[in-house]
Amino acid sequence: MEKRKPTEETVSASLKKLDLSSTASNPNSSRSISTLQSSRFRREKGRPPSLVSLCVGVLGRHLEDVIGELREISVGFPAHIKLAIVAIARRRKLLNDDLILSLVDSSWEILDISGSDVTDTCLAEVSKICSRIRAVDISRCFQITPAGVSELVQHCKLLNTLRWGGCPRSNYTARRSLGTLKPELIDLEGDSWEELDAAEIAHGAESLRWLLWPMIDKDSQETLATECPRIIVNPKPSPLGFRGLDVPIEAHADTALDDSVVKDISPTTWAVGGFAPRSISPCISGTPGIELSMAERFRLAFLDRDTRLAPKRAKNARQRQRRAEREMLMSSTNAKAIALASKATKSFHG
Structure with missing residues (x-):
């Protein structure tokens, strides 16, 4: 009986079966396909930002x-x-x-x-x-x-x-x-919907x-x-x-x-x-689940307000610091004289 030559498809299928069987028999010898795919996904997800x-x-x-x-x-x-x-x-x-x-x-x-x-x-x-x-x-x-x-x-x-x-x-x-x-x-002057344009x-x-x-x-x-x-x-x-x-x-x-x-x-x-x-609480998102107590709602509302006003407080603090520095500068007689002389010089050149 004449033996048939193995085709390319049968060879690739045999190699795939051999690879899978060796992986199953010796898990430490090589990583599985799913492990390779997950590691590749992690590399793509962790790519550096543009x-x-x-x-x-x-x-x-x-x-x-x-x-x-x-x-x-x-x-x-x-x-x-x-x-x-x-x-x-x-x-x-x-x-x-x-x-x-x-x-x-x-x-x-x-x-x-x-x-x-x-x-x-x-x-x-x-x-x-x-x-x-x-x-x-x-x-x-x-x-x-x-x-x-x-x-x-x-x-x-x-x-x-x-x-x-x-x-x-x-x-x-x-x-x-x-x-x-x-x-x-x-x-609404028409008698029916059909008469309306x-x-x-x-x-x-x-x-x-x-x-x-x-x-x-x-x-x-x-x-x-x-x-x-x-x-x-x-x-x-x-x-x-x-x-x-x-x-x-x-x-x-x-x-x-x-x-x-x-x-x-x-x-x-x-x-x-x-x-x-912030994570949306179940009672706000409409998802059935845990209902927050009144005290917890007040606490979350306070934190939300505090977070919302934080940039404004920082801006006001910077303004107060600049105002204090300006007042301290103008309280000195020498500094006031220098500032007035500088202003007069600018107006003269202008």
């Missing part, structure tokens, strides 16, 4: 010192770098109207101003410039009112995901803004599909379910999708909206000034 990320991190650590000149500094920055600076400023509790307006870019598609001091005026201006925005987080913004939400919905026609609520003040704004999301009739129907947030509202009340939930059935409130991502649809990453409650913007930047950048990332 030069751009390092530069943005340095800028973020000294952000409070360059806020006044940020508009001139960031003129040539790409849109994603500007958005990364906004994300760092938000984490460092430095985000306000002046900072975001000095960095705003028309190509932005996400905007996370949660927990910041941004006002309605700034939100309206950013909404006009960034008309391509599709995801916004305005949760825990004390100075955002229904007027700002209305401007956002009016100018951002592609808005797909909205996050709001998260604290009593923001919950009040959310309840007052429900009318902005639902469609309404502009002209399409232009006479205001669609509200017509592109909005995902709404994240952690502490939504029962009445608001029923209103949204009845009058805005297209909007899915607090979606729960699953491998099989949600109602046949895949929940976008922007609608994941356990992920900050701007996490993808700063994924390559070291967290130590926003740890400057005593800020540490």
Whole structure:
């Protein structure tokens, strides 16, 4: 009987079986395939940061010192770098109207101003410039009112995901803004819907599909379910999708909206000034589980307020130190004479 020559496939299969059998018989002789894959994943995950990320991190650590000149500094920055600076400023509790307006870019598609001091005026201006925005987080913004939400919905026609609520003040704004999301009739003179022209129907947030509202009340939930059935409130991502649809990453409650913007930047950048990332408690996130006691809630609220005011306290301390040095300088007769002579010389040469 004639023997067949082994093909290339049979040889490779035999070598693979031999390698696996030798690994099973002697685990210390070589690493398994899964071990090699996991070590390769660790090497990729632990790759050194890029030069751009390092530069943005340095800028973020000294952000409070360059806020006044940020508009001139960031003129040539790409849109994603500007958005990364906004994300760092938000984490460092430095985000306000002046900072975001000095960095705003028309190509932005996400905007996370949660927990910041941004006002309605700034939100309206950013909404006009960034008309391509599709995801916004305005949760825990004390100075955002229904007027700002209305401007956002009016100018951002592609808005797909909205996050709001998260604290009593923001919950009040959310309840007052429900009318902005639902469609309404502009002209009620017609006797029936068929007689109305399409232009006479205001669609509200017509592109909005995902709404994240952690502490939504029962009445608001029923209103949204009845009058805005297209909007899915607090979606729960699953491998099989949600109602046949895949929940976008922007609608994941356990992920900050701007996490993808700063994924390559070291967290130590926003740890400057005593800020540490907070984990969301189960009672706030809406996840069923342990209920916090009243004392623990007060403690967490105090820590949150203390962390939020830390940069302001540091700034006030620096101002008091400079004021004390200036007063000490002017209290000396010789120093006062030198300062007046210098001022007179400048005015004479001018």
